[in-house]
Amino acid sequence: MQQDYKPKNIEAVAQQYWNEKLTFRAEDQSEKPKYYCLSMFPYPSGKLHMGHVRNYTIGDVLSRYHRMQGFNVMQPMGWDAFGLPAENAALANNVPPAAWTYSNIDVMRTQLQSLGLGVDWSREVTTCKPDYYRWEQWLFTRLFQKGLIYKKTSSVNWDPVDHTVLANEQVIDGRGWRSGALVEKRDIPMYFMRITQYAEELLADLDQLEGWPEQVKTMQRNWIGKSHGCEVYFPYDAASVGTTGMLKVYTTRPDTLMGATYVAVAAEHPLATQAAASNPKLTEFIAECKHGGTAEADMATMEKKGMNTGLFVNHPLNGEQLPVWVANYVLMGYGEGAVMAVPAHDERDFEFAKKYNLPIKQVIERDEIDVIKKALLENKFTADHWQEWYGEKELRVCINSGKYDGLNFQQAFDAIAADLQAKVLGQKRTQFRLRDWGISRQRYWGCPIPIIHCAHCGDIPVPDEHLPVVLPEQVTITGAGSPLAKMPEFYETTCPQCGGAAKRETDTMDTFVESSWYYARYTSPGCTTGMVDERAQYWLPVDQYIGGIEHAILHLLYARFFNKLMRDAGLFGETALASTSQGKEEQTLRPKSVDEPFTNLLTQGMVIAPTFFREGAAGKKLWINPAEVDIETDSRGRPVGAKLRSDGQPVVIGGTEKMSKSKNNGVDPQVIIDQYGADTARFFIIFAAPPEQTLEWSDAGVEGAFRFLRRIWNFAYSNKNEIGIYRNHSNQKSDEYYLRALSNEQRDVYREMHVALKQANFDLQRLQFNTVASACMKILKALEQQMVIVTPGMNTKAVVITNGFSILLRLLSPIAPHITQTLWQELGYGDDILSAPWPEVDEAALIQDEIELIIQVNGKLRGKLRVAKDADHATLKQLALTYPSVEKLLAGQAAKKIIVVPGRLINVVI
Numbered sequence: 001m002q003q004d005y006k007p008k009n010i011e012a013v014a015q016q017y018w019n020e021k022l023t024f025r026a027e028d029q030s031e032k033p034k035y036y037c038l039s040m041f042p043y044p045s046g047k048l049h050m051g052h053v054r055n056y057t058i059g060d061v062l063s064r065y066h067r068m069q070g071f072n073v074m075q076p077m078g079w080d081a082f083g084l085p086a087e088n089a090a091l092a093n094n095v096p097p098a099a100w101t102y103s104n105i106d107v108m109r110t111q112l113q114s115l116g117l118g119v120d121w122s123r124e125v126t127t128c129k130p131d132y133y134r135w136e137q138w139l140f141t142r143l144f145q146k147g148l149i150y151k152k153t154s155s156v157n158w159d160p161v162d163h164t165v166l167a168n169e170q171v172i173d174g175r176g177w178r179s180g181a182l183v184e185k186r187d188i189p190m191y192f193m194r195i196t197q198y199a200e201e202l203l204a205d206l207d208q209l210e211g212w213p214e215q216v217k218t219m220q221r222n223w224i225g226k227s228h229g230c231e232v233y234f235p236y237d238a239a240s241v242g243t244t245g246m247l248k249v250y251t252t253r254p255d256t257l258m259g260a261t262y263v264a265v266a267a268e269h270p271l272a273t274q275a276a277a278s279n280p281k282l283t284e285f286i287a288e289c290k291h292g293g294t295a296e297a298d299m300a301t302m303e304k305k306g307m308n309t310g311l312f313v314n315h316p317l318n319g320e321q322l323p324v325w326v327a328n329y330v331l332m333g334y335g336e337g338a339v340m341a342v343p344a345h346d347e348r349d350f351e352f353a354k355k356y357n358l359p360i361k362q363v364i365e366r367d368e369i370d371v372i373k374k375a376l377l378e379n380k381f382t383a384d385h386w387q388e389w390y391g392e393k394e395l396r397v398c399i400n401s402g403k404y405d406g407l408n409f410q411q412a413f414d415a416i417a418a419d420l421q422a423k424v425l426g427q428k429r430t431q432f433r434l435r436d437w438g439i440s441r442q443r444y445w446g447c448p449i450p451i452i453h454c455a456h457c458g459d460i461p462v463p464d465e466h467l468p469v470v471l472p473e474q475v476t477i478t479g480a481g482s483p484l485a486k487m488p489e490f491y492e493t494t495c496p497q498c499g500g501a502a503k504r505e506t507d508t509m510d511t512f513v514e515s516s517w518y519y520a521r522y523t524s525p526g527c528t529t530g531m532v533d534e535r536a537q538y539w540l541p542v543d544q545y546i547g548g549i550e551h552a553i554l555h556l557l558y559a560r561f562f563n564k565l566m567r568d569a570g571l572f573g574e575t576a577l578a579s580t581s582q583g584k585e586e587q588t589l590r591p592k593s594v595d596e597p598f599t600n601l602l603t604q605g606m607v608i609a610p611t612f613f614r615e616g617a618a619g620k621k622l623w624i625n626p627a628e629v630d631i632e633t634d635s636r637g638r639p640v641g642a643k644l645r646s647d648g649q650p651v652v653i654g655g656t657e658k659m660s661k662s663k664n665n666g667v668d669p670q671v672i673i674d675q676y677g678a679d680t681a682r683f684f685i686i687f688a689a690p691p692e693q694t695l696e697w698s699d700a701g702v703e704g705a706f707r708f709l710r711r712i713w714n715f716a717y718s719n720k721n722e723i724g725i726y727r728n729h730s731n732q733k734s735d736e737y738y739l740r741a742l743s744n745e746q747r748d749v750y751r752e753m754h755v756a757l758k759q760a761n762f763d764l765q766r767l768q769f770n771t772v773a774s775a776c777m778k779i780l781k782a783l784e785q786q787m788v789i790v791t792p793g794m795n796t797k798a799v800v801i802t803n804g805f806s807i808l809l810r811l812l813s814p815i816a817p818h819i820t821q822t823l824w825q826e827l828g829y830g831d832d833i834l835s836a837p838w839p840e841v842d843e844a845a846l847i848q849d850e851i852e853l854i855i856q857v858n859g860k861l862r863g864k865l866r867v868a869k870d871a872d873h874a875t876l877k878q879l880a881l882t883y884p885s886v887e888k889l890l891a892g893q894a895a896k897k898i899i900v901v902p903g904r905l906i907n908v909v910i
Helices: 007-021 050-068 084-093 097-114 130-146 195-208 214-224 254-259 270-276 280-289 296-301 347-356 368-374 409-422 535-539 554-568 669-676 678-687 699-718 720-728 735-740 744-765 769-786 795-812 817-826 873-881 884-890
Strands: 034-039 072-074 149-159 164-166 184-193 226-236 245-251 262-265 306-314 321-327 338-341 364-366 396-398 426-432 451-454 458-461 492-494 501-504 542-548 577-579 585-587 598-604 607-615 621-624 629-633 639-644 652-658 850-857 860-868 897-901 905-909
Touching (some): 007 678, 034 050, 050 072, 050 542, 050 607, 050 669, 050 678, 130 149, 130 554, 195 226, 195 426, 195 554, 214 598, 226 254, 226 409, 245 254, 245 338, 254 364, 254 396, 254 409, 262 347, 270 280, 270 306, 280 306, 280 321, 306 347, 409 426, 554 598, 607 639, 639 652, 669 678, 669 699, 678 699, 699 720, 699 795, 699 817, 720 795, 744 769, 795 817, 850 884, 860 884, 873 884, 873 897, 873 905
Parallel strands (some): 850 905
Antiparallel strands (some): 149 164, 149 184, 226 245, 226 426, 262 338, 306 321, 451 458, 451 501, 577 585, 607 652, 629 639, 850 860
């Protein structure tokens, strides 16, 4: 055994051992209980960052812990490899996206392996490879044939220079993030998945996800957004519009219908188009609206603008004419593309009405109970400014609403809905905020959509025997549209039905599609007959899923949706329909386990670090990496200044923010691994904070983690002979024999270790790994205390050290696997620490027959006294009075007072 702790050497040897033994190869069938642990797979951007290290270390701790608990563990890894960043890199570096992606994968795979992750690499998936995306094309064709995927024209953000659809996040101040061109709203044909058909189930099944954070479930509930309201029809005729018809809106507040003073429609609404035909100013305004965003979030923050169309619709209950406005805050893609505006009771409408001097009619008032309960001075309605209670519905009654006056929310809701239905001008309706998922992208680096367009046969799915539709990898990226649309060799084809000339679809799929089912593909590596095979029935659902909170809505919702699609396609061993003996089809009950993909979810916190910058030209900040900065601190260690190491000149100390390339405050994990070892990086990342909380980077913390691991190594080296002799002595007595012979001091040490182990086991169940790391520190400290205890022989000391160090190594093993594996072998405990059983608490050791009390005289420490745990106060007082140092100070006098603090101290007052 080498004397010094040299992580680089021991980590390479440990990893080679695991590789040769295929230690982490999961068995697809086993008598052991299965444990499928999955961390969200990375995008191959080029290098790991500390967020990756935290995510995958957490998963590895859980995987190793369950392996030692006797589980058949699967922990796979792969690459979310399609996406726009590859095209941007290709444009910047003049290299095909495929080459850039595969090169990055090679680098990041090596980095992940250097962390010592217990990954089954035989299951590796790469989403940009045809053997993966072939099967999502296969599923696409089935869903298209069933109508669960359909094509329709949709309004999107269109960059007229790059010739591509932009996500809302890629529109900055109305311009394309890359080209800088004014973005247009354009109607283009797109493919959609009917996720709304599963909205009710996606909402209801959240209740069965007991292992998910409540915050995530709430976010998904809000995104699905089930609401109860009314369809309301506002009729119009030739005199007011030029034709007859109905303007349909949906509202969750039909109780306020009598307060509607105008209606607003989206720029793309047919009434807006009709009015603009004879109104150039309105045409110009509509064009301006089409340069806005398409997200609801944009509508909440943008300046509200509108223009009167000159058209009118009729109120469905009182017949009043209401003007029709075009408003930029109304989206055609949400609801009916029209809203009834009740300015008195909707803050957005209130803001709009105040701006354009439109009527504000109060139709809701606080009831008497609310007025008394709130005891507010500002109870009265005023159109001068908005008050929060205007938009509330609880403890409210209708006023200025004719026959509905005095009704509360539910009463008015029911009564107005009934009257609308009687007039055939509306009805109750349950609606979801969730919209169908548009999966078409006019970008290159993605999975080709398997559709062939034929002038005679229409849109035809690519037959199975012609799948996959392979994406050409040797292309030139210019930034102006997808190269597929300019490659006749790709899009020119023949119709699979009529054999005539046809054109292949050049759109690719949203990359969320690939990440929506990868967890299932891991269960069936190498499967060539389908998306998954019978092995999926064994492994699914995922027992523990780990990833950032930023994926709480879209990724997790889409994965849940895909799981249900695959279930209903019969891919998990159950079919959606089963034939009866009479030849009829009926619904079958499915096991609960296939309804949801992830049983437990852990959302780890961000890794944050300080930022530093200098002011550049035009006020632009030039961000400086913390590794390049020397920080000046005050006497309390607080930063008071910073200088750039290269020139000695001051830099500005910014805030502490998430590690990112944009703020240049990231720490390269490889630098930490090269300097301190992977175990140090892993231990720090686990110890520094609970997994769900934000972790603040600390160079001092990293150095502290390294010192702790070095202490462990030094302890092992100092006691290697004693441990070796004890473990290898053929005539040694049983551990129980020696444990019964422990001295009081040794018994205390032994108890401290098992108290720490019991707490650590409890914390592991709660996923509080930072306190498990703390328990390892406590056990080492206890063992180090054992070294200074003087004993008449070495056998009792050896048994405490040998057993205690065995507990420490096994408890630490999931966090710092290399050093523990090495010491386990070097000290003769066994060949593979992962094959050792998880340490069990000796409950007998937790029972204290004696306790140690502090003895004080007039509040000053005079010694320590061991007493029976159940000794009464009279006995304790007598023992204190006869304690030598106390007797000496009393000098024959009586004590004035004796204070006993149970379990802690005795204070003699003289």
